[in-house]
Amino acid sequence: MTKIPKILLIYTGGTIGMVKDFNTGALKTFNFDKLLTHIPEINLLHCNIESVSFEEPIDSSNMNISNWVILAEIIEENYYNFDGFVILHGSDTMSYTASAISFMFENLSKPIIFTGSQLPIGDLRTDAKENLITAIQIASSQEQELPVISEVCLYFEYKLYRANRTTKVNAEHFQAFYSPNFPPLGESGVYLKFSKELLFKSNVDDKPLKVRKNLDNNIAILKIFPGITEVVIHAILSIENLKGVIIETYGSGNAPTQSWFINLLKKAISKGIYIVNVTQCISGSVILGHYETSEHLKNIGIINGKDITTESALAKLMYLLGENLPKNEFKAVFEKSLRGEMREDL
Known part of the structure; x- marks a missing residue:
């Protein structure tokens, strides 16, 4: 019997986690326990999803190394209970956080996929649903019960990038990110396709995961x-x-x-x-x-x-x-x- 992948969804803050209160017009934080109510299409994905949020979700402009350590510890504590991780993060500093996590995790053998959106999840024209659904699909993609991706990536507007190669290039367009010096690792169209020859393979050989938390911001x-x-x-x-x-x-x-x-x-x-x-x-x-x-x-x-x-x-x-x-x-x-x-x- 094929094992169904388990994905942990981690919400740190940012536009993707907002819904509009139609009575007041104000944006408020989304309750991820009711994810299926807002995005019933997730039921079609071949995986089991659990979610956790920062105690106090933050705007990504306030992201700092203390928050990076909190995020790293959430992944570390759940690492052996899940097959992949999807991080929901504000787009402004996503490339910084995703790059930091890539260095903090040594001997990584599972996918950590960052995503977000330019419009809130409850907005009529939102890009959040596609970004979130595909990021989960990428994190749960397996071949012979092994993950296709075993590195930290960033998925946004149909493109999967190596996270530490990305930069935010547009504040208004849905195609907000770009990887200037390295091609996309995958693209989402009618089919989800990976460029497997580009995927990062650290010679893990069953080495234990190490999480480096001593960051110095001087x-x-x-x-x-x-x-x-x-x-x-x-x-x-x-x-x-x-x-x-x-x-x-x-x-x-x-x-x-x-x-x-x-x-x-x-x-x-x-x-x-x-x-x-x-x-x-x-x-x-x-x-x-x-x-x-x-x-x-x-x-x-x-x-x-x-x-x-x-x-x-x-x-x-x-x-x-x-x-x-x-x-x-x-x-x-x-x-x-x-x-x-x-x-x-x-």
């Missing part, structure tokens, strides 16, 4: 712009207890060549601050040394972020800082793909 993001001043960069690099900086540079990793700029970065690195170079461009990669304007960054020991997104770089930096790696290993570990978040051959 970091900053510094976006380079024409006319940026020495005062601004000095102020950021002088923040008390600062441990890491993601520097968003031009094009393929280019930045000003003035001596004051290089000297400030060199001083920060000498103090033990890790500086990661990512591109401001929506797609493409940092290639240090490709132009003269990035050669100096390569020479002082800047970490090459390659084609990683800013969201994923932030999550990875918090994760690795929390692991207290030896200083002489940190750069090499960051520049290695851990969860399929970057190309290594760059």
